[in-house]
Amino acid sequence: MSEPPAPGGDVALGAFLAWLNAGEVPASVDRWFGDWLPSVGLARDPKAGEIADFLDTAVSWGTLAAFSSFRGRGRAADAALVNYAAAVRRPRDLLQLWRRADADFAARVRAYGVSEDPQGDAAALDRIAADSPDDEVRLLARLVRHGIPPWHAPAVRKRAAVSGEDWLARWLPMQARRPPLWLRVAEPRNAAVVRDMLAADGLRAVLQDGAALAMIGATPIFRSRAWREGRVEIQDLASQRVGEAAPAGPGQLVWDACAGSGGKTLHLWARLEGRGAVHASDSSPSRLKELRKRLARVDGKNVRVWPWNGAAPVELPLEVTARRGFDMVLVDAPCSGSGTWRRRPDARLRSVASAIPRWASQQRNLLDAAATTVRPGGALVYATCSTWVEENEDTVAGFLAGHPGWTCERAGLVGAPDLDADTLFVATLRRGATGPQPGAGRPGGLRT
Numbered sequence: 493m494s495e496p497p498a499p500g501g502d503v504a505l506g507a508f509l510a511w512l513n514a515g516e517v518p519a520s521v522d523r524w525f526g527d528w529l530p531s532v533g534l535a536r537d538p539k540a541g542e543i544a545d546f547l548d549t550a551v552s553w554g555t556l557a558a559f560s561s562f563r564g565r566g567r568a569a570d571a572a573l574v575n576y577a578a579a580v581r582r583p584r585d586l587l588q589l590w591r592r593a594d595a596d597f598a599a600r601v602r603a604y605g606v607s608e609d610p611q612g613d614a615a616a617l618d619r620i621a622a623d624s625p626d627d628e629v630r631l632l633a634r635l636v637r638h639g640i641p642p643w644h645a646p647a648v649r650k651r652a653a654v655s656g657e658d659w660l661a662r663w664l665p666m667q668a669r670r671p672p673l674w675l676r677v678a679e680p681r682n683a684a685v686v687r688d689m690l691a692a693d694g695l696r697a698v699l700q701d702g703a704a705l706a707m708i709g710a711t712p713i714f715r716s717r718a719w720r721e722g723r724v725e726i727q728d729l730a731s732q733r734v735g736e737a738a739p740a741g742p743g744q745l746v747w748d749a750c751a752g753s754g755g756k757t758l759h760l761w762a763r764l765e766g767r768g769a770v771h772a773s774d775s776s777p778s779r780l781k782e783l784r785k786r787l788a789r790v791d792g793k794n795v796r797v798w799p800w801n802g803a804a805p806v807e808l809p810l811e812v813t814a815r816r817g818f819d820m821v822l823v824d825a826p827c828s829g830s831g832t833w834r835r836r837p838d839a840r841l842r843s844v845a846s847a848i849p850r851w852a853s854q855q856r857n858l859l860d861a862a863a864t865t866v867r868p869g870g871a872l873v874y875a876t877c878s879t880w881v882e883e884n885e886d887t888v889a890g891f892l893a894g895h896p897g898w899t900c901e902r903a904g905l906v907g908a909p910d911l912d913a914d915t916l917f918v919a920t921l922r923r924g925a926t927g928p929q930p931g932a933g934r935p936g937g938l939r940t
Contacts (some may be wrong), residue, residue, distance in 0.1 A: 504546035505537055505598040511547065517583050519621075520548050522884075546598075549605035550590075550676045551837040552668040555580075555639045558589040559602045560613045569616035570624060577642040579631050583841040584760050586641055604668075639668040639837070646845055647830070647880045648742060652880050655905065662909035663879075671912050672706040673832050675713070676727040676735075678762055679792070689718045701911070704729050722790035728756045728835070730907025730916040734824070735759035737902070737918050738873045742767040744819035745812050749773055749800065749862050754783035756875075757822055761792050770810070771818070773800035802858050806865050816865030825855040827878035831915035835910065848882045852890075855883060860893045863898070863923070872921040879905070884917040897924035 493628075505582045510528060511518050518524065522816040525544060528533045534543070537746050550557075558580070562572040580586050582778050590597075603610045620633035631649060633644050640648070677683045680703030687705060693716040696708040705724065707713065718724045735756050740746050742765045751772035761770045772795055774780050780797055785797050800806065812818055827849050828843040829836065860872060866872050874891075888903055903919035 502595060502598055502738075503534070504543045505593060505595070508545045508547055508550045508598075509591065510595060512587055517587070518838065518843055520836065521551060522836075523697070545605075546601070548670065548837060550593075550598075550601045551672075551841075553604035554590055555586065555603050555615055555636055556604060556617075557597055557642050558586060559613050559617075560600060560684075563611070563613060563616065570620050570629060573617070573620060573629065573632055573636065576636070577645075580642055580644060582844060583641070584842070592937050617881065619767045634664055635640045639662045640664070640714060640833075641840060643844060645838065647848065647882070647932045650881045651879055653757065654885060658741060659909065664911075665916070666908050667833050668837070669834060671728070671771050671908070671914065671925060672708070673713070674727060674729045674732070674799075674913065675705040675707065675724040676732050676759060677703045677705060678723050680722070688720050689723065690716055693717060701729060704732055706912070707872050719755045720789075725755065725758050726785075727759065728907070728916075729911050729913035730831075731755055731914070732759065732871075733906040733911075734875045734916055735916045737906075737920060738763075738820060738822055739871045739920065740764065740820050744768045745771070747771040747812075747818045747821045747862075748824070749821055750802070750824045750826065750858065751779070751783055752776075753779045753825070756822060757783060757795065758786060758790065758792065759789075760822065761787075761795055764794070767878070768819075769794045769796060771796045771798070771809070771812075773798050773816070775799065775801040802854070802861065806861065808865060812865070815867055817870055819864050819867060820873065821862045821866050822873045822875065823855075823858050823862045825858050825882050825883075827851050827855065827876040828880060829877055831877040831917070833909065848880060851878070852882050852887050855887045858889055859887070860894075863891075863895060863921075866923045867918045868923055869925040870923050871901075872923065873918065874921065875916060875918045877916050879915050879917075884919075888919045888921070893920070898922065901926075 507528065511521060511524055514524060529540055534540055557689060559576050562576040563569060600610055609615055615636055617633040617637040624630045631645055635642060635645060635648065677686050681697055684701040687699055695716055697705040700706050713719050738760060740760050740763045744764065745768055746760050748760060748770060751757045751774045754772065757772040759771060764770065772783060779797060784797055804896050818858045828848060829839045830843050833840050863872055875886060878884060888900060890910060892898055892900060895910050899922050901920040901922050905915055905917050907913040
């Protein structure tokens with residue numbers, strides 16, 4: 493991993509070009525950057541933060557910066573936009589444009605990052621969005637204006653049809669602006685005390701939306717006393733809303749089926765107040781390892797951790813069988829990640845329309861499997877970090893159509909644009925009070 497030459501000795505642009513050449517659709521900027529810095533001797537360089545900021549801004553605003561080159565060919569802005577959208581139909585096309593990045597490209601990216609418009613590109617797109625007689629062209633203008641590649645237009649259009657024009661008008665401008673790092677306070681009544689503890693360690697946090705803390709400026713949270721003592725957890729505000737929506741409480745048996753590294757697992761565990769138990773599973777050994785580390789920090793003894801790949805049948809543990817199933821199951825399903833674009837702008841390159849049906853199929857399979865473990869009268873909570881209707885409302889509708897006796901108590905998006913956070917979807921599904929015992933007659937499976 494070496495640094496390529498950059499015009500004018502621009503190290504940040506050099507890093508961007510190195511990332512682009514690391515793969516056809518590059519890996520996560522954050523993960524790649526962590527490896528790249530030491531390889532070029534910049535791990536402790538004061539420029540490291542500036543480079544990171546440029547990488548983030550380049551991916552957020554690169555779609556708009558690339559459009560500028562089409563305008564520069566002497567075409568009218570609306571014709572340039574149509575040609576641009578035709579030329580950029582998939583991530584590979586945009587990456588090829590970016591790989592020709594030069595000092596002018598870098599200057600435009602930096603200017604867009606501070607809300608300037610050096611070439612008048614943003615203003616031209618705003619005019620098209622307001623005045624074009626073509627609905628499709630107006631939508632393309634709005635997407636490119638806010639750093640969203642044109643191939644996402646069909647999914648955005650369907651979301652707007654469900655959530656409304658006002659929702660879209662508020663959501664789009666937020667997509668090129670990173671949300672704050674959010675902390676969940678373990679004991680909400682002590683939120684102000686925890687904020688002051690962070691301040692004593694030189695960290696600034698603002699108390700918002702009840703007991704959530706939004707970090708301001710530098711965030712070396714792992715060095716703080718509040719973190720070491722288990723008083724706070726890193727959890728996006730939208731994710732906190734999902735945890736709060738889950739009908740979990742003291743004495744219940746809960747399963748977090750797709751636990752990941754455990755943000756929502758720890759939230760559910762806190763809501764049990766030491767009574768009952770949380771079962772947490774995931775298909776990734778590395779994520780389960782991280783979950784166990786986080787549990788050890790807070791002494792989470794009544795959490796059972798076990799692997800599950802989403803396909804193997806589940807044999808209920810004895811304590812769960814005695815209750816005829818879990819009181820609540822959370823399926824935070826793998827998805828396109830379109831709701832995390834603000835925090836992971838490179839994710840919009842790895843999300844394409846052709847992949848959405850595959851995500852939706854996997855999500856339905858996970859719901860089908862998890863539903864068999866819910867006791868009569870129990871709840872199945874479905875969540876994604878996707879904005880798209882196909883992965884959310886459509887998936888829930890398909891599940892309900894195939895599972896008589898289940899009802900949907902609530903469903904909808906949480907987070908941006910109503911909160912300065914990611915955009916997540918959550919639905920609470922309820923099983924009827926009668927029916928066969930969950931898990932009955934299912935051979936094999938996983939035990940705890």
